[in-house]
Amino acid sequence: MGRGGGRFGGRGGPERKPTLPLKESLKQLAHLLWPFIRPRLGAIILGTLCLLVGLALGKVVPLISAWLVDNVLTPAVKGGSDAPEIGVVYRQVGVAAAAMLGCALLSALVSGVHNWVVRSASASFVRDLRMAVYRHLQRLSLHFFESRPSGDVVSRVAGDVGGLEEVITFVGDRLFNDALNLLVTTGILFWLEWRLALVALIPVPLLLLMMRWFSTTIRPVYRATRDRYGEVHAKLQDNISGIRVIKAFHADEQEVSAVGGMVNRLFETQVRAIRLSSVAWPLMGFLHGFGHLLVISVGAFLIVRPGSTFTVGALFAFTAFVMQLYHPIGALFHTYNHLLQCLASGERVNEIMNAVPEVADASDAYELPDAVGQVAFDGVNFRYTPEVPVLKGVSFVAQPGEVVALVGRSGAGKTTIINLIARFYDPEAGRITVDGHDLQSITQASLRSQIAVVPQxxxxxxxxxxxxxxxxxxxxxxxxxxxxxxxxxxxxxxxxxxxxxxxxxxxxxxxxxxxxxxxxxxxxxxxxxRKILILDEATSMVDSHAEAEIQQALAGLMRGRTSFVIAHRLSTVVHADQILVVDEGTIVERGTHAELIERSGLYNSLCREQIRSA
Missing domain, CATH: 3.40.50.300 (P-loop containing nucleotide triphosphate hydrolases)
Structure with a gap:
């Protein structure tokens, strides 16, 4: 029977999803990550304090340079009666140099502490987030995995979760630092010379407009890139798992061509992102240079203007602070770019975390007591998709210790019955019980802890x-x-x-x-x-001699246990206590082998077909 497609998977790879509005995407990302960021607020605060100290030290050096130029070097160069003695100049230069060296050493120290604290926090953040995603995956129902490419799921848990590490290392950490740096630097510029500060701010509106254009253009590209990564990962995992089939059918070149097409589509989306970045970053560099040119030109005019109090040292410090003005703007642009990439990864991780298990324990579910082994179906209906019914009105009772064989043609619904016993799915109608306990009233863990499965x-x-x-x-x-x-x-x-x-x-x-x-x-x-045993063609992969030996072993294993056996080789079920013949989702016959062989029904027909085939 066919299964329905998934939310983000299908035969052709991950389904393309529309990009969320920026505000909604940010809200979802914050909701996803806050439980993992909150325990690390102490480390983030310590890292932020280190940044603040480094920021303050960075502001001190240009001011020392300005003092050195205006109060030491300029008077010494001009000479005259007010010129300081050369020994005094050397001492003052030495003091200034020592102060700047001390600032550099202290800045390096706090930078090292900051790097260690933030990197450690981000590594543990990714570890906990990845484990949370994996735990959530384990809680999801079987249908979630059957309807999605496993490689794409792995890509989200491994690649996309790893990409979210930058939320701490770049976005959260740098965003605060660069924004504060921008505000402080702007204040210092206005304090030094307000007219020149206005000149320095001329390129800023253009930079902000460029950031907005870049974000609206690049976000869909980043999302497409992450989806393409998932598509390639899914295909590679599929091919590696099926390498025997590929080799057997000499389909190497066919698969190389298929993977090549996916890799080329990934490459095309990457080139689109590179093309956009190649326009944005040089344009930003040009605007920075243009701003510097304006500052130096207007600053020189202010210095030579008659009666001006604006000094060469002030211009020297001002240009250094202009660098510190444009650098955080560029860094904010860079951080914003990382944020957009994080949003693309966050959306993909959120799609997993927002997935709701189709089979979930009830709020008042209780533990199944040690099972005796009675299993009953009462009027059970089930379908994987709304259009195709798989089971229709299935009813039977398996008494403790009985061997129940499920027989029928392929696609009749035998495996679905087994899946319902293990509660991989819930029926849409009817009731399934173990020892009188409705499966939807007990916990899945306590049920499955009493079931053993040997799959085909x-x-x-x-x-x-x-x-x-x-x-x-x-x-x-x-x-x-x-x-x-x-x-x-x-x-x-x-x-x-x-x-x-x-x-x-x-x-x-x-x-x-x-x-x-x-x-x-x-x-x-x-x-x-376990008390309940499921054997799905358990001897299908062994030779006839080994089958006889294993059947003896299984006979001992099944003694005292309720056993469900799916078998196409009817010779393996002749000793079953009860044989259920399934056809098109209904039980059309039931009884022992001896009883059913006497009837001219489907079981008799299947036995004759196998005898003729033999």
Missing amino acids: DAFLFNGSVSENIRYARPEASEEEVRAAARAAYAAEFIEALPDGYESLIGERGVKLSGGQRQRLAIARALLAD
């Missing part, structure tokens, strides 16, 4: 054999692990591996054969020792 495509993690077997029971002893492996007829091949139970099996168990992976999955379920 056994998924193994990139770790050791031992780690994979004890996945559901990390505290299990080595002897329990070995016992489970023996019961699953896996001990022989495990002990033949180079490092035995500590052998690394690669991503998804790539170093093992299909049958070996399936045996490890069975050993994992054996060690879990």
